[in-house]
Amino acid sequence: MAEGDAGSDQRQNEEIEAMAAIYGEEWCVIDDCAKIFCIRISDDIDDPKWTLCLQVMLPSEYPGTAPPIYQLNAPWLKGQERADLSNSLEEIYIQNIGESILYLWVEKIRDVLIQKSQLTEPGPDVKKKTEEEDVECEDDLILACQPENPVKALDFDITENRTVTEIEELPPIDHGIPITDRRSTFQAHLAPVVCPKQVKMVLSKLYENKKIASATHNIYAYRIYCEDKQTFLQDCEDDGETAAGGRLLHLMEILNVRNVMVVVSRWYGGILLGPDRFKHINNCARNILVEKNYTSSPEESSKALGKNKKVRKDKKRSEH
Known part of the structure; x- marks a missing residue:
């Protein structure tokens, strides 16, 4: 391939x-x-x-x-x-x-x-309506026209001197309802963040909890909206669960959330779950984002995704 x-x-x-x-x-x-x-x-x-x-x-x-x-x-x-x-x-x-x-x-x-x-x-x-109902689809199957030049991602430098004062206090951390499947347990944790330093602070605070620190994986992703540059500072971490961080970040992009990080802890129960593990990670992440009112209306999502496509990946991953 x-x-x-x-x-x-x-x-x-x-x-x-x-x-x-x-x-x-x-x-x-x-x-x-x-x-x-x-x-x-x-x-x-x-x-x-x-x-x-x-x-x-x-x-x-x-x-x-x-x-x-x-x-x-x-x-x-x-x-x-x-x-x-x-x-x-x-x-x-x-x-x-x-x-x-x-x-x-x-x-x-x-x-x-x-x-x-x-x-x-x-x-x-x-x-x-039954599945056998005859639906005229001759005009339904439409291939949207393809412009010659696809939109190219633009790279922007995010400087340390932000126009908005960075809040360096530890933000509040909420914990979602656990999901258990075949002895594996998944739980999401959410915190509002406006700068990478707060991301590290939230991770450090979570790891003070012995149960969270003992999790098999602590997958996380965050999106921070930079008002001055009208772009997003975002990153993710798999923590040993290959591709899980990217999938979590993708969910957050689709939901168009901003200034928030989500950590999903997984405690492995000894039975392989296959692709279901990604479903549980996304489900508990979505549940807490909805519960804490981070999801925007469809109209706002459409406008935001149409205007704010510029994304800067944060290279400063925290170590834990």
């Missing part, structure tokens, strides 16, 4: 895991090998009036140089309404070339459904 293909495959796997953690049962795997997935989107999870199923297939070039191939399935979606929604999704792709966009697509569709429910009468009972 070429290096580029391997990189795309890893980014796709990270996004798939993040989407599964964010949407749970709404996210469905149609064909794992072919990278085909479906997500059921409603205007209201508890009392849906309008529902749409988004089916996507991820080509090997996604997200680098090609968009997902998608299909919009809903008996009420026709004509101009379908065209408008398709144009909106393609516009999101154009504005975020090279980025993972499935989260933005799903939340854009949800926003459209919410607006529709506010302006119209309740829609059809989509729950009664």
